[in-house]
Amino acid sequence: MEVMNVLGGGFAEPVLGAQVAFRAVMGAMAEPGTIRDLPGDGPTPPTPLSPAMAAVICTLCDADTPLWLDPILVKSDAVSRWIAFWTGAPVTQNPVEAYFAVVSDPQAMPALESFALGSQEFPDRSTTIILQVADFHSGPGLSLSGPGIRVRASIAPAPMPRSFVTQWAANNAHYPRGIDMILAGPGAVAALPRTAKIANLED
Amino acid sequence: MYVAVKGGEAAIDNAHRLLADRRRGDRAVPALTLEQIAGQLALAVDRVMAEGSLYDRELAALAVKQSRGDLIEAVFLARAYRTTLPRFGYSRPLDTAAMLVERRISACYKDLPGGQLLGPTFDYTHRLLDPRLAGDVSIEEPARRETSDASMMRVSEILAQEGLIEADGAIDQARGVGDITRAPAEFPMNRDSRLQALSRGDEGFLLALAYSTQRGYARSHPFAGEIRIGEVEVEIEVPELGFSVSLGRIQVTECQMVNQFAGSAKAPPQFTRGYGLVFGQSERKAMAMALVDRALRAAEFGEDVVAPAQDEEFVIAHCDNVQATGFVEHLKMPHYVDFQAELDLVRRMRAEHAGSTAPHEQQPREAAE
Amino acid sequence: MIETNQAPDENQSIRQRRMAVLARADSAAIARCWTALGIDPTFTMLRGPETGLVTLRGRVGGGGSPFNFGEATVTRATVRLESGAIGHSWALGRDQDKARLAAIIDALAQDTEMAGRIDEAVIRPLASAQDTDDRSRVAETAATRVDFFTMVRGED
Numbered sequence: 001m002e003v004m005n006v007l008g009g010g011f012a013e014p015v016l017g018a019q020v021a022f023r024a025v026m027g028a029m030a031e032p033g034t035i036r037d038l039p040g041d042g043p044t045p046p047t048p049l050s051p052a053m054a055a056v057i058c059t060l061c062d063a064d065t066p067l068w069l070d071p072i073l074v075k076s077d078a079v080s081r082w083i084a085f086w087t088g089a090p091v092t093q094n095p096v097e098a099y100f101a102v103v104s105d106p107q108a109m110p111a112l113e114s115f116a117l118g119s120q121e122f123p124d125r126s127t128t129i130i131l132q133v134a135d136f137h138s139g140p141g142l143s144l145s146g147p148g149i150r151v152r153a154s155i156a157p158a159p160m161p162r163s164f165v166t167q168w169a170a171n172n173a174h175y176p177r178g179i180d181m182i183l184a185g186p187g188a189v190a191a192l193p194r195t196a197k198i199a200n201l202e203d
Numbered sequence: 204m205y206v207a208v209k210g211g212e213a214a215i216d217n218a219h220r221l222l223a224d225r226r227r228g229d230r231a232v233p234a235l236t237l238e239q240i241a242g243q244l245a246l247a248v249d250r251v252m253a254e255g256s257l258y259d260r261e262l263a264a265l266a267v268k269q270s271r272g273d274l275i276e277a278v279f280l281a282r283a284y285r286t287t288l289p290r291f292g293y294s295r296p297l298d299t300a301a302m303l304v305e306r307r308i309s310a311c312y313k314d315l316p317g318g319q320l321l322g323p324t325f326d327y328t329h330r331l332l333d334p335r336l337a338g339d340v341s342i343e344e345p346a347r348r349e350t351s352d353a354s355m356m357r358v359s360e361i362l363a364q365e366g367l368i369e370a371d372g373a374i375d376q377a378r379g380v381g382d383i384t385r386a387p388a389e390f391p392m393n394r395d396s397r398l399q400a401l402s403r404g405d406e407g408f409l410l411a412l413a414y415s416t417q418r419g420y421a422r423s424h425p426f427a428g429e430i431r432i433g434e435v436e437v438e439i440e441v442p443e444l445g446f447s448v449s450l451g452r453i454q455v456t457e458c459q460m461v462n463q464f465a466g467s468a469k470a471p472p473q474f475t476r477g478y479g480l481v482f483g484q485s486e487r488k489a490m491a492m493a494l495v496d497r498a499l500r501a502a503e504f505g506e507d508v509v510a511p512a513q514d515e516e517f518v519i520a521h522c523d524n525v526q527a528t529g530f531v532e533h534l535k536m537p538h539y540v541d542f543q544a545e546l547d548l549v550r551r552m553r554a555e556h557a558g559s560t561a562p563h564e565q566q567p568r569e570a571a572e
Numbered sequence: 573m574i575e576t577n578q579a580p581d582e583n584q585s586i587r588q589r590r591m592a593v594l595a596r597a598d599s600a601a602i603a604r605c606w607t608a609l610g611i612d613p614t615f616t617m618l619r620g621p622e623t624g625l626v627t628l629r630g631r632v633g634g635g636g637s638p639f640n641f642g643e644a645t646v647t648r649a650t651v652r653l654e655s656g657a658i659g660h661s662w663a664l665g666r667d668q669d670k671a672r673l674a675a676i677i678d679a680l681a682q683d684t685e686m687a688g689r690i691d692e693a694v695i696r697p698l699a700s701a702q703d704t705d706d707r708s709r710v711a712e713t714a715a716t717r718v719d720f721f722t723m724v725r726g727e728d
Contacts, residue, residue: 261666294627295629300635373632381639449596480641
């Protein structure tokens with residue numbers, strides 16, 4: 001009875017759960033590189049969507065926010081139905097139309113440039129990518145600087161999109177336009193807002 | 204400029220307590236129930252739903268009670284409440300052709316399919332106060348008449364059969380259906396967003412503008428093509444079901460105004476139209492909305508914009524009574540510093556004035572400060 | 573999901589009709605019929621009951637492009653029975669008890685045998701009351717229909 005698993009598993013307490021998760025995402029955005037815990041009794045989505053991804057989706061997405069799902073997620077009928085039931089968010093095939101991009105396989109992620117970068121007048125109309133990572137410490141070290149960071153911060157999420165540091169530098173160059181990214185790892189989130197400058201830690 | 208002012212908490216508490224007392228009035232008189240308000244002051248409740256842009260009779264009745272019958276205050280309460288709710292989605296467009304009609308009239312055709320149905324109207328009453336209503340008089344049950352379910356063709360369809368009237372109205376919606384609750388107002392505005400603003404607009408303001416078009420400020424020679432009041436089914440596509448479900452019915456008033464002609468070298472002359480659609484039984488508002496909708500289409504028909512009712516920024520930016528009351532009533536808030544600056548300025552100007560005119564003229568005595 | 577020998581379209585339209593009747597009925601009327609049915613299934617709330625808004629759309633001129641013309645309060649609920657059947661309810665207003673009960677009824681009615689009992693005890697009586705109400709209003713309105721007659725002037 002697949003339908004059971006699909007429709008079960010939102011936040012146990014939708015309002016409180018979303019508030020706590022929102023606080024975590026907001027904190028992560030305000031202080032890039034910090035890792036913020038998500039609420040304990042979070043959603044239990046169908047695989048391959050992780051619970052942390054699901055918590056971010058339940059918190060930020062609704063009928064007004066078109067989502068782009070990566071090819072693995074699009075193939076899962078269960079995931080599409082779970083997202084429809086818990087958020088009502090429409091799914092778009094076109095990354096440029098997406099308010100949020102849900103990426104479960106970072107290494108296969110399309111180039112950052114393929115998503116909406118916003119306009120000079122409305123730089124907020126860009127895509128926010130929600131990226132599913134396995135952890136925040138086993139990947140190549142990233143050194144962060146910029147607003148919300150005292151001097152430097154470091155984080156080592158894995159896996160990350162290909163040529164990420166190079167792509168991110170190009171993203172920085174569009175400022176005030178540009179992509180923001182939320183990294184959802186086990187039970188926690190970190191964020192890379194467009195204002196963050198990123199260098200490889202080894203450099 | 205505003206300054207933070209502390210103090211006054213006790214005065215405010217006591218003012219609210221006094222408000223509650225005055226609202227309740229004589230305790231020997233029974234308190235109004237929401238059923239009484241919704242049932243017996245139904246059109247006040249409808250107006251609060253329409254201008255509050257929130258269809259919920261019970262909440263609107265509560266708002267009327269809480270606001271002591273100040274309907275703009277009640278509209279404000281309804282608007283404030285709706286901001287606390289999540290939005291589940293958008294309904295499918297209502298099918299007003301399938302309305303369970305409670306009133307339907309046309310001023311264009313005497314005999315039309317479905318007939319002229321007067322419904323519960325104030326028309327033809329003598330507008331004489333009825334002293335019997337001061338008490339609880341017994342009221343007879345409505346008369347009934349068996350009827351075969353005659354289809355009620357729209358008047359616009361009758362005219363459309365001969366091509367004498369423009370089509371219902373197509374809007375370029377490549378960027379989706381306009382929503383003034385989501386996107387900031389930008390002018391020029393699409394007709395869909397204008398209609399949304401007019402539907403929640405202040406009845407008095409729209410009525411006055413509509414009247415102005417009849418008096419020659421953007422005359423469009425209107426006929427009440429059709430007015431219908433009744434219940435329509437609300438349906439929504441439910442993502443988890445994959446099909447649409449009915450949510451129940453709402454009462455609406457629809458007005459199709461038929462206006463004088465437009466045509467060009469390429470297109471023969473035909474009647475133009477204005478449209479009104481409002482929550483509840485709100486005939487005056489629906490008619491005013493339709494007249495103003497037509498006036499605001501001036502640019503579309505190549506008409507000169509010469510009157511207030513044709514100026515979309517003027518109309519749309521000022522038709523919302525919650526915004527209007529907010530800005531007018533904010534003048535009650537402390538402007539002490541602002542005013543000090545003005546006082547200072549006027550004194551300085553007077554001193555300069557005195558300097559430039561003296562000693563030739565005698566200064567008028569300064570008014571007491 | 574629904575295992576019957578009826579065509580899926582037919583099942584869907586029966587379910588739509590059932591949900592429409594429940595959406596229009598008031599809480600007390602549903603509860604009366606429900607009590608008469610005498611079932612008390614175990615269920616889990618999957619979502620809600622929760623109250624929110626649906627933006628209502630009209631069409632320009634009645635049949636043209638859609639436009640948003642206001643919001644309505646709507647309450648919805650989703651339940652799961654022990655059998656695994658899932659039921660939904662959506663209705664105008666803020667009645668959360670009604671939403672829960674209507675979702676349970678929708679879930680139960682996915683079993684063909686139970687659907688018969690539910691239609692008999694709940695849906696049919698509610699629908700019949702609604703039809704009577706509609707007919708009565710139509711008749712009251714029809715009594716206000718104007719019957720024009722032409723005054724004859726002169727002789728012959």
